[in-house]
Amino acid sequence: MATDIKDTTHAVEAAAVMRLLPARPRLLALGEPTHGEDTLLEVRNELFRQLVEQEGYRTIAIESDCLTGLVVDDYVTSGEGTDLDEVMERGFSHTWFNASAPNRELVRWMRAYNEGRPASERLRFAGFDGPLEITHAASPRQALTALHGYLAAQVDADLLPCGPETLDRLLGDDDRWADPAAMTDPAKSMGRSAEARELRLLADELVALLDERTPHLIAETSREGWDRARLYGRTATGLLRYHFWMADTSPARMTRLAGLRARMMADNLLAVAERGPALVHAHNSHFQREKSTMPWNGKPLEWWSTGALVGARLGEEYAFVATALGTLRHQGVDTPPPDTLEGLLYELPEDRCVVDARRLATVLGDTRPEPRVSPWFGYAPLDPAHLADRDGLVFVKDVTRD
Template identity: 35%
Template sequence: MTHATPTYATLEDWIAREARAFSLDDPQSFATAVDQMLALPGEQVELLGLGEAFHGGAGFLTLRNRLFQYLVQAHGYSAIALESSFPQGQLVNEYVAGRGPASYEQIQQSGFSHNFGKLEENQELVEWMRQYNADPTHAVKLRFYGFDSPTDNVDGADSPRQVLHVALDYLTSIDKASGQRHRSRIEPLLGQDATWQNPYALIDPAQSIGLSAEATALRIETEELISDLLIRRPELVAQSGPDRYREALQYALEARQLLNYHAELAGTSDERIARLLGIRDMMMADNLAYIVAHERSRGKVLAFAQNAHLGRGKAQMQFGPAVHAWWPAGAQLNEMFGPRYVVIGSAVGVSEATGIGQPETGTLENLLTAAPGPARLIPTHRGQGLPASELASLPTRSGSTKHPGYFMLTSHSLADFDWLAVLDSTPYSRGGPPLFNMNPDPTP
């Protein structure tokens, strides 16, 4: 059933009629706002995205935690996927399942990329999932995933060793001779992990080994491994079950794209940075598609990442003097899932700790935070029915003086997201990396 899109005379009219106020400290107002939001797309949604305006905002992280808890309890969600390394996430999943390490501290670094394990709210999320799973009355156990590519780590892009070993170990467990044959050709080409992970390769292509003879040969051998897994799918699934097979294939496909990323690192094209960003987001989307397929018989998935990764429109980032544009994961997911993918973008009025002051008059953040709060959800209708003249002249608020990854709303945000979650303010998370004033006062 389709619903006619209402028409609004002004943006203030839209906000007054559509904003759903809630407080994270009031479970009833929060549940009501979320229920109203989810009633519109109905039960067809399989993947719900929640964006954050910047990494480390305590309010966004708490919103995510409360949302996931409520989605589990009231709307049939069985998994959460974070913007953290796909292969590393398996360690966290073992922990929430009650297996593996006995304490969170043992997975805090190894289970997350980007140092996200240090964020206090991430520990809160993981511990809640572990406690939920320990309750025998909960028949469907929750799963934790990372969905980021292993390309954007603090120490540089990962070596392909780990992801290839998952696929090789799987094949060897089913067919020892075939697995060892692939391994004997792949292992000599891997070299040292530190060589792959050179963090300076991003700014100096000459320091990447992605187009070396060994790396090129490894890309061919990886294609041979993928081909073998695909050709033998019926017999492999029959012997291992579909879940183990799909996992091994996904890791092999991850290795293929990781090697493509390393090859691009070694390139000198003017499009190099945009292509690197595009490869990363494409891998994010493919990982999420795999996660949704893996959860389909159990429940739905909540994905959490920076706004720019989950929106439907083309993303942009300034790197040096140039501005680079690429298709983010959300645009890819929109093509893959259509209406089965719904995404919430987030925004904030003020965050003193991160150098975000009061939004300027007439900006979306200014208009939205003027509505009852301290937080509100509002449908965007993808910009349909909103006054075109106001959207065309909508100003963009000033950015953060301390956080380079801050995402400001623009008129395009209304088309990129289905809903906006707007907080009056947020502190910076304990455990977040130090922030520095990017615009120091030059006067003595």
């Protein structure tokens, strides 16, 4: 069997990934089975460099706050915010991102690549997650006020649904919105207050005005400025909708919250795809085409993942390559059992390889490996039942930490 499996593997190169696909996708999703591991991020960085140099890719988007990601994009495209330390601190929403040496090297390399190049050839960076954490959701202030400010500078005042002082009054204290207690106690949420309901109407009106004035706004500012305003608009409306459901007390609450986060991520990725081909990077679970599930209060919670939403819209222009690993010994994940998918791949001599997932599924036939069970909650093994639903795999034999 090991010999047969070896026939499905290739070197970890962009060209090998592309040969698995019917055409160059607008969104090439590279998943990872755990967060915060430099070895996996180094693989991502090298693939992105090759995609840039060989396949014309110009954007990378990662599972980080879409608003803080603008700090990184400004830096790599124009040098704005010349202190790289500050950019790394402010431009990523999770500590495992901004403290990561490979992420720092990615930003440094992108800035160096862009130096002296025309705008049309520069690399772009994006975060595509909402301003959300597992513990709370941010205030919509930043997105709402930025959208209002953009419109106020370009359209007649009487077209605006309100002035900035109205937004400030309705928003109130940002800490009330971001209160972690609201995640477990709907009564602590601002999401169904009179102020929040009015803000949802105003945000909808601002987004409608942005859409209605598109030709004027692009002409007077730039397509880039208009695109950024669209980001503010969908983030403001998405956050207000998310807060609304945080205040819900029905059994649908967590299903809606999970689905809304996936939709916010999908909307951001579809906007990234409008720029041209992009590599996008996040946890494997966000990119799968099948429904996502997790146990919640003794029952399964189900929602359509980001990859399912994007794939439904883009078809073959969306591709998903999952990453699998053998060992993660510093987290207690030792050599995989030989009857698992990771165990079969671990028998191969290569430290890293690209795997033709569909061909591997054909080789395995009806005899699928057993699902691997992780002893650590932070690592999610691949589900062999969905092997053929992946466009490819990247396998890393041993993930180490210096």
